[in-house]
Amino acid sequence: LKIVALAGGTGAAKFLRGLVAVADPSDVTIVGNTGDDLELWGLSISPDLDTVMYTLAGRVDEAKGWGVANDSFHVRAAMARLGCDTFFALGDEDIATHLHRTERLRAGLTLSQVTDELRTKLGVRSPILPMSDDRVRTRVKTPGGWLDFQEFFVRDRCGPDVVDVRYEGAERSRVAPGVIEAIHTADVVILCPSNPVSSVGPILAVPGVLGALVETTAHVVAVSPIVGGAAVSGPAAKMMRAKGLEVSVAGVARAYEGLLDALVVDTRDGAFAEDLRATGTSVVVTDIVMADRTREIALAQDVLKSAP
Amino acid sequence: LKIVALAGGTGAAKFLRGLVAVADPSDVTIVGNTGDDLELWGLSISPDLDTVMYTLAGRVDEAKGWGVANDSFHVRAAMARLGCDTFFALGDEDIATHLHRTERLRAGLTLSQVTDELRTKLGVRSPILPMSDDRVRTRVKTPGGWLDFQEFFVRDRCGPDVVDVRYEGAERSRVAPGVIEAIHTADVVILCPSNPVSSVGPILAVPGVLGALVETTAHVVAVSPIVGGAAVSGPAAKMMRAKGLEVSVAGVARAYEGLLDALVVDTRDGAFAEDLRATGTSVVVTDIVMADRTREIALAQDVLKSAP
Numbered sequence: 249l250k251i252v253a254l255a256g257g258t259g260a261a262k263f264l265r266g267l268v269a270v271a272d273p274s275d276v277t278i279v280g281n282t283g284d285d286l287e288l289w290g291l292s293i294s295p296d297l298d299t300v301m302y303t304l305a306g307r308v309d310e311a312k313g314w315g316v317a318n319d320s321f322h323v324r325a326a327m328a329r330l331g332c333d334t335f336f337a338l339g340d341e342d343i344a345t346h347l348h349r350t351e352r353l354r355a356g357l358t359l360s361q362v363t364d365e366l367r368t369k370l371g372v373r374s375p376i377l378p379m380s381d382d383r384v385r386t387r388v389k390t391p392g393g394w395l396d397f398q399e400f401f402v403r404d405r406c407g408p409d410v411v412d413v414r415y416e417g418a419e420r421s422r423v424a425p426g427v428i429e430a431i432h433t434a435d436v437v438i439l440c441p442s443n444p445v446s447s448v449g450p451i452l453a454v455p456g457v458l459g460a461l462v463e464t465t466a467h468v469v470a471v472s473p474i475v476g477g478a479a480v481s482g483p484a485a486k487m488m489r490a491k492g493l494e495v496s497v498a499g500v501a502r503a504y505e506g507l508l509d510a511l512v513v514d515t516r517d518g519a520f521a522e523d524l525r526a527t528g529t530s531v532v533v534t535d536i537v538m539a540d541r542t543r544e545i546a547l548a549q550d551v552l553k554s555a556p
Numbered sequence: 557l558k559i560v561a562l563a564g565g566t567g568a569a570k571f572l573r574g575l576v577a578v579a580d581p582s583d584v585t586i587v588g589n590t591g592d593d594l595e596l597w598g599l600s601i602s603p604d605l606d607t608v609m610y611t612l613a614g615r616v617d618e619a620k621g622w623g624v625a626n627d628s629f630h631v632r633a634a635m636a637r638l639g640c641d642t643f644f645a646l647g648d649e650d651i652a653t654h655l656h657r658t659e660r661l662r663a664g665l666t667l668s669q670v671t672d673e674l675r676t677k678l679g680v681r682s683p684i685l686p687m688s689d690d691r692v693r694t695r696v697k698t699p700g701g702w703l704d705f706q707e708f709f710v711r712d713r714c715g716p717d718v719v720d721v722r723y724e725g726a727e728r729s730r731v732a733p734g735v736i737e738a739i740h741t742a743d744v745v746i747l748c749p750s751n752p753v754s755s756v757g758p759i760l761a762v763p764g765v766l767g768a769l770v771e772t773t774a775h776v777v778a779v780s781p782i783v784g785g786a787a788v789s790g791p792a793a794k795m796m797r798a799k800g801l802e803v804s805v806a807g808v809a810r811a812y813e814g815l816l817d818a819l820v821v822d823t824r825d826g827a828f829a830e831d832l833r834a835t836g837t838s839v840v841v842t843d844i845v846m847a848d849r850t851r852e853i854a855l856a857q858d859v860l861k862s863a864p
Contacts, residue, residue, distance in 0.1 A: 290658050290662055320630045322627075322628045322649060330652060330677050343634075345638070347597045351597055354598055
């Protein structure tokens with residue numbers, strides 16, 4: 249079974265950890281969001297790619313859902329003493345990843361190539377493809393002006409109201425090698441339980457991805473990141489509202505309109521299932537909150553079972 | 557008293573720590589060697605500038621004579637796991653310095669500007685000027701071929717024989733802003749107790765420096781890095797021999813021929829003093845091994861007393 253998963257950060261990573269426990273990891277191709285990439289201290293940082301990579305490598309900080317477990321923060325403390333911006337909490341081991349990525353990018357490798365190097369070195373068997381090797385940046389419009397995604401998300405802790413979201417550079421970006429082919433030849437394409445606006449949205453904004461999802465003969469299934477009318481984690485609610493989407497599984501269905509063969513929603517949202525089915529989308533109702541490893545695996549199984 | 561000090565690494569740094577205890581630190585302009593600068597993990601590293609800076613900031617690792625005291629090595633351990641080259645032992649706090657330098661250089665600042673930023677942030681009152689903002693690299697010819705200085709010095713622990721030494725890029729390099737002016741307007745110019753070939757040599761190889769030392773009305777005095785016919789530390793002996801210099805205070809005098817008003821040598825080398833004086837150089841015989849802070853200060857006083 250060839251599987252392609254479009255993935256954001258923490259939620260997607262947990263889901264993928266369940267998925268590679270029930271499917272052959274080398275048959276799972278992950279297409280990662282790079283819209284929230286950033287540069288800090290001259291380092292090229294790809295938070296979503298790394299969260300997926302660290303999680304699948306068994307190195308993620310479980311409590312935070314990102315970063316490396318038991319990491320130290322000595323470089324960061326020294327950067328603070330030098331007066332540098334330290335809102336983004338990079339641990340020492342994490343910094344090694346970014347140093348390596350930055351050095352290889354400057355040496356002329358693409359982000360795809362470096363990402364493949366890194367995940368291989370960390371023992372991750374699933375290919376991780378960035379959505380694009382070109383620079384795409386998710387920007388968030390607040391009453392105070394446009395912010396970089398990480399300024400809004402980390403520095404300002406999702407505090408400001410969100411008026412609009414855009415994917416800077418997306419129209420001119422080229423989809424990364426292998427992404428379109430993987431979607432075309434997949435049996436199942438999964439839109440992971442990630443923010444449809446700031447995690448999956450940037451991937452869909454890369455020219456060619458939407459078309460490939462429409463064209464593919466694969467079963468296309470999304471897992472709702474919304475449970476009981478609220479985001480499981482992160483700023484999905486604010487972002488969805490800014491894009492005119494209801495903060496509900498109906499809103500998720502609308503975000504992916506025309507793409508889905510199935511949508512997996514939580515038992516709490518079972519009441520919406522009938523309405524959604526009326527629109528022709530198959531709906532799977534299950535427990536989608538991944539409280540532990542067992543639930544991650546069970547959810548992955550439910551998602552795969554949605555395929556005919 | 558306006559003082560200019562041409563400085564290498566550890567020996568120079570100890571001497572300078574004594575000097576700023578007996579002179580106004582802001583009147584001591586340090587011109588640092590950048591011939592042993594290197595790039596590792598994409599970071600721009602200036603070992604000699606940093607050794608002087610950390611020492612004057614009271615942060616140096618006293619046992620090693622370089623790096624930051626009580627530093628941790630978590631990034632390095634992670635880099636090793638990623639298969640990166642880790643021969644150069646960068647500590648975590650040290651890495652913050654290099655990250656900051658690298659980012660600022662990429663932002664378009666000169667090495668002079670970044671060095672001034674860093675020493676100011678670390679509370680060092682003496683201006684530290686790199687010899688040049690252009691790339692100069694000390695290269696060491698061994699029977700096995702040409703090596704970068706740090707490959708010879710750190711990776712190969714000065715093991716190979718030295719056939720020749722050259723300062724790549726020196727002829728085309730431009731002397732850093734302020735260096736020539738500082739030498740011209742100084743009352744005293746000190747050639748610190750550093751390797752005359754691999755530490756002071758690169759500084760003298762930058763066009764304009766040698767001329768300024770000849771022209772200046774300042775008292776020019778060198779402190780011998782050779783005691784009792786051997787280098788106090790490091791590979792000076794091998795390097796001096798490769799350049800046809802005797803490994804003795806006479807060899808040091810020859811390395812600086814035509815430049816010196818005075819040479820400060822150790823009591824163990826007092827026998828050479830008469831020969832040297834015959835060549836017209838004033839010789840100060842004292843205890844030049846800086847075993848503790850008291851000796852660092854006493855040596856600085858002896859050096860300043862050599863001026864008329």
